[in-house]
Amino acid sequence: MSKGKGIRAAQAKATRSLLVEAAHRLFAENGFHATATNEIVKAAGVTRGALQHYFPRKEDLFRAVFEQAGRGLVQTAAERVKNEGWEGFIADLKDFIGNVASLESQRIAFIDGPAVLGWSEWRRLQLSYGEQMVTEAIADGVAKGLISPQSSRALAHLILSMIEEASLMVLNADKLLVTTNEVEFAMLSLLTSLNRHRVV
Structure with missing residues (x-):
């Protein structure tokens, strides 16, 4: 794997982890249905495009x-x-x-x-x-x-x-x-x- 690909893979993993961790906190506190995706994006500090890329639904x-x-x-x-x-x-x-x-x-x-x-x-x-x-x-x-x-x-x-x-x-x-x-x-x-x- 080239250095560039390795960096991109690490960034992708980090972005996905941020989304999962933020969603975990919000789902645990408020529940699935009461948590809006824009709240998750804001809590994770990523773009909405990143959310849709890793988790379409x-x-x-x-x-x-x-x-x-x-x-x-x-x-x-x-x-x-x-x-x-x-x-x-x-x-x-x-x-x-x-x-x-x-x-x-x-x-x-x-x-x-x-x-x-x-x-x-x-x-x-x-x-x-x-x-x-x-x-x-x-x-x-x-x-x-x-x-x-x-x-x-x-x-x-x-x-x-x-x-x-x-x-x-x-x-x-x-x-x-x-x-x-x-x-x-x-x-x-x-x-x-x-x-x-x-x-x-």
Whole structure:
């Protein structure tokens, strides 16, 4: 790659990053539908032409923001699973549920995500971020005798669905008349019982 092309590629990457970061802040604060593209352009300090070049539709920009947020949410947990296995996953999950209501990305991940992307695509992306990490945690749990031997992939999908539902319950706790502690206790009770009820 020539020096000129390398500089242009770096500038393009920087411009795209500015747009994604600005959109993340605004989508997290105001929501997708309440955020105008001219606000994003102004916050990013770029031209409207740059926005249209990298993200022809506002939905395209939201997808980029969603993907970045999704990877960020999983990154810490994946590192903990790598170091501590199943026990690390449980500890990180407890921390996550306890703090989900204060996450900057909560609106992006759990409220606007399904509405803007469509439920099927939202679900597919959620699985793509977390499935490998949860599968690795399950494999470690099985190896340590903490989980009954079974299909890691099937259990990973069910656990990820439970995490999504638990997160939504916490975010709607007042309407559902539950507390974060109750949701956390119920979820951890299910996960810690995986070796007590063997499927025959």
